[in-house]
Amino acid sequence: MTTKELLIKAKNAKSKLNSVSVEQINSALNSMAEALVKNTDKILEQNAKDIENARGTISDVMIDRLALSEKRIKDMADGVKNVALLPSPIGRVIKRTERDDGLVIEKTSVALGVVAIIYESRPNVTSDAAALAVKSGNVCVLRCGKEAHKSAQAIVNALQNGLENAGLSRDFVLLVEDTTRESANELMTADGYVDLLIPRGGKGLITACVNNATVPCIQTGTGICHIYVDESADIDMALNIVENAKTSRPSVCNAEEVLVVNEKIAREFLPKLKEKLVDKRSENPVELRLDDRAQKIIDGVTAKADDFDTEFLDYILAVKIVDSVEEAIEHINTHSTGHSEAIITEDSVSADKFTRGIDSSAVYVNASTRFTDGGEFGLGCEMGISTQKLHARGPMGLEELNTYKYIIKGTGQVR
């Protein structure tokens, strides 16, 4: 099937999904979860082929992300079941206005329509994304990287069987067959067919979407997250938070990449930081990349200019000294990707300046940036983390996969 044919299928499926009840959707999700488990052997078989083909062409870390097991498929199925348990966003009345003339205006949450997701080589994204899209009333079009395509096809087959067993159309979850760049471009410009495109991947993919997409698109992911240690910071708290934000899981987007320190506390703070993150760490000591002023206080690598614009995703931390909270805010707003930033301070004036002044999705006072996550924020799930300002900002849950329409009921009112 060509991508165009698949998009026509998706568009036609929209109206069918429109008339499906919340109960039917939930029972279909449970049926999809069962089908995943039932098809474990088939999925593992295709996954083995993907791994065989990919070996030697991608890194071991990527091979690990690609590899499925019975346990991982069970986890994917449990994930789908958990989505079934979440409250449905569909039909929620966001605001109700009754006018003097009796006209009732209800701003009502409704599905977007067709949600397309471009992702790379993690096969589990297939079932996660499909579950969230269907739960929120959307037809799901998936386009995965070529390394994971056989696995994704086996997973989608299972999910479609689950839909069919529940009496619904297989077309609610569709996988693009073409894995060349061409199909990504087709999705980006599928005006009238794709209601929302979510690119989940590296900087190249996101930039291609920003530049080429004519369909509505949400940028997700990249996080150059900062922590600013204010002059009034509790030093033990600051050490603890920086350690957590940098080292608890450096490969994720909410990990800290840049530390900004007020010069009035730097002489006391930085030597303790070096002790904690470098000298006393037996495994994975952090590489500190220091600006000129920090280098006068502790030893470390000399930071290059682009170290302050890099998502390391590794045990590396760029360190910059500033004179004031204002300078910290300016530096962060210039170099951040708008994901998550934190201030460590005991001064409520500095905290207020920081939370007002920082232009990012999540702004923390005295806590680790690592909390920026749909689950941690109480959304129950996550389709990605938006780093843009329109429609959705920060973790995207089910509500963010809906739009609204005004439903207005009258008895003959005219204007």
Add this chain to the structure above:
Amino acid sequence: MTTKELLIKAKNAKSKLNSVSVEQINSALNSMAEALVKNTDKILEQNAKDIENARGTISDVMIDRLALSEKRIKDMADGVKNVALLPSPIGRVIKRTERDDGLVIEKTSVALGVVAIIYESRPNVTSDAAALAVKSGNVCVLRCGKEAHKSAQAIVNALQNGLENAGLSRDFVLLVEDTTRESANELMTADGYVDLLIPRGGKGLITACVNNATVPCIQTGTGICHIYVDESADIDMALNIVENAKTSRPSVCNAEEVLVVNEKIAREFLPKLKEKLVDKRSENPVELRLDDRAQKIIDGVTAKADDFDTEFLDYILAVKIVDSVEEAIEHINTHSTGHSEAIITEDSVSADKFTRGIDSSAVYVNASTRFTDGGEFGLGCEMGISTQKLHARGPMGLEELNTYKYIIKGTGQVR
């Protein structure tokens, strides 16, 4: 000043506006309104020059839209004062979550930053848009058509005086000097400078934005609005609503352009419609453009295919006959611009099918499409009507000129 220089000014002004209180914003708006009235003579002088230059090059209707008077400037000032009275969206906590570990997560409404508006020849849009942008905490960059540029410059000067008199920066409201297409393109691609671009104008401008904009953009305006008369409709109600939606103000985007009639009621309804909209109207009789089936019932012009895809903005109505509510929904979803559509019916099943199935901003049951308007919907104002699904749908008020950020306060929490 070049457009680039102006955008740098706007970006720098963002952080200043960030620290201004709601009270200061409101008093600045009142001061802006006073300055408009005070500068009436200067504004009229520049407006006279615009009209002199434009005469002969644009239609009389456009000249009328362009022309200001003492009364019109007073109305503009009153508009700005009314915006001051509206509740501020800034800082509203949309959702508050307190976690077991004590972390408090507040999803908080905040300004977008820099809002740019591209508009054509209505000088009053200058003060309307500036007032709404500033009220919602945004720096406002205006780019108006060349016909209105001198008037807009005089209005912006007055508004800037008003800001200055209130102790705020003149840079919160800026007018692009260049009126060539180049400056519109610069705004569309001003990544990192423009947080939201609102094109207010014809189809050409909107299409150019969709295809070229790399900054976040909201499509507004075009309305091919439909009314579907169901077989169970109350005929008098249907006649009344169709008359209102078509003839009360045909030049606006929420006016009806296409009438869809169920064949089971067409023989009774269409002759009465013709009587009301054509035969008995002494002024501005409506031109009915009929499909084949409608032509077998009443006389009228033969509809061409593109009559069902045209925003007439005139006393013209395309008429189509369908067999069912399902066929009506399919026709409307294929040909509508996603603005406003109505069903006239006494049957709750048809009404439910229609409100679920129609994929537009506003879906009416037994009321005129003419109500789609910020004022009528109780928003108090309007920056335009979004016909897209992301971020804002339907009339855009102050809330839609904000985004949100998560502000998270802790006492040292780590993950």
